[in-house]
Amino acid sequence: MSIKIDIHKCTGCGKCREVCPGSLLAEDSAGKTQIKYPKECWGCTSCVKECNFNAIQYYLGADMGGKGSFLYTKQEGQLLHWIIVAPDGSRQILTIDKRQANAY
């Protein structure tokens, strides 16, 4: 499990680099952010939530049963949308209202 950064979407703003708890992200020669140590990722999605450009895709490694889907998030006020994209391009959106507690 790890992340991939779409360099076409990444603006190089650096917000994800700031928060990664493992300091795993680095700026490349073109000023974009890349994950330098993909195997060191904890999967906390801190970077995903910082990215305003949908550039960071979070996925499960094949060793964890990953089959090619990925997810990213979109903030909308108090709502956090989790968008899961399947390999065939179909999308599923799960929305969490930050003002509501978990049912469990």
Add this chain to the structure above:
Amino acid sequence: MNLKTKNLETDILIVGGGTAGCFAAITIAENSDAKVMIAEKANIKRSGCLAAGVNALNAYIVKGQTPENYLAYAKNDAEGVVREDLVYTIAQKLNQVTQKVEDLGLVILKDDAGEYVSRGNRNIKINGENIKPILADAVSKLSNVTVINRMNIIDYILQDGKIIGAYGFSLDTAVLYVISAKAVVCTTGGAAGLYKPNNPGFSKHKMWYSPFNTGAGYAMGIRAGAEMTTFEMRFIALRCKDTIAPTGTIAQGIGAQQTNSKGEEYEKKYGIPKTSIRMYSTVMENQKGNGPCYLKTIGISQEQELDLYKAYLNMAPAQTLSWLENGNGPANENVEIEGTEPYIVGGHTASGYWIDTNRATTIQGLYAAGDVAGGSPQKYVTGCFAEGEIAAVAAVAYIQGKVITSPDPQAVEIKARTVNDFFRNKQGLYTVEEIEEAMQKVMDEYAGGISSSYVFNLSKLQVAKRQIKDLLELSYKLKAHDLHELMLIYEVIDRLYVCDTLIQHLSARKETRWHTFQENADYPERDDANWLKYVNSRFSEGEVKIILRDLVKKDDIYEHKD
């Protein structure tokens, strides 16, 4: 690269801006004008255990319960060996710190009467996805608190028997910080990555505990000669297979039972369910050929399934992704469970600094709280808040009338040389990653890892001890090419020190008190006549020396004497 030294001063240095560290800073600011510095390896916005969020507050005194009940539960779950004074002083503060974090902005579920909605006897329901940004925001508003992100603390400055500060280096610039402080509060968290993990390949860091909590606080304390306790009570978590996501949300949330492949609810076959027994029963069922084991979720409603998807997104998004990826959610397929590799963590089990009731360690000027502090299991998030408060109040009292001590320039020079040696070392045969994997293999095979169903014996531990010492020697010859690699080298060195102490503790307790956590094949029975005791240790002259101590009771005020 060559790190140049730079001096910094503060009244109280907090090492690690996680759960306990942030609360310690907030408490100091409320109770004094002391200048506080938080040294944080990452960025406090998302560092420590709470990076992804947390699903519930698991230590709370719900209506009808009392701090005395909480202590009774923790003591029973730990088979009688806890520091009652520490657990009780935490339990008394649980509700007050919960109120405080709610005031800071944490969403906690309430019923129509305004009471928190409980999940069991000690748990309340929250939306904890943003708990860490909430804490970081609160800290950033404090004028006396300076946060230095991306600073990796590597050792205390010990002078004339007192801790007078710490050394650390920046992850961005070639600077070795020499921080002088009147008192240091250690809140670095526990240690992950000691044992070969569940997913040893690409997803090696998909583990229960933060892989970036590498036992720095323990190792610094060990090297400085602080007394440590209960390392032999390892923590092994029962988790969802592969994603290593929590099982409690399913088990407590929808009341799912543990079942084996034959559909039998097996947990009750193994006696009264305790944290370690839930784990042990699963190991035993697998050994008997009854695996895989599951949480029985088939038949839950679509609404319950959706609620589970959302609950996991708030703390362990990999699990939700895994369900969707699989095309079969928990309503149609039971959730497979497995045990993790062992961790050393004082917030779940009880490994850490041997502290007095005020959270002072055995070295003057040094306090500890949270996962790095020993003796009081079942702290969880709110217990770490509470302990951060207690340590902060004690540190504030300690610095009254104290002045900052300047470190001996010669000692600083030696430290700078040692650190810079890692840049000067020639590239040898081994990389830091290889040393880490070798350590995890040794611990897995010879110190009771997953591959041996957590069982060890003295003969195996002796092999582990020797090989860990060899690896420690090799690690000082590693070459760092940049600051990130320097951090990785220090992390592996720290973990090797923790392993060394852990092995000695496992060797010392000649009984089996906590199944799987401490499963001693030479002494497979619990022995209350001889072992209702704490196993403590102190590192001196290159060796871990074991000290056995008598149990401390609830109303005792424990002070360090010898």
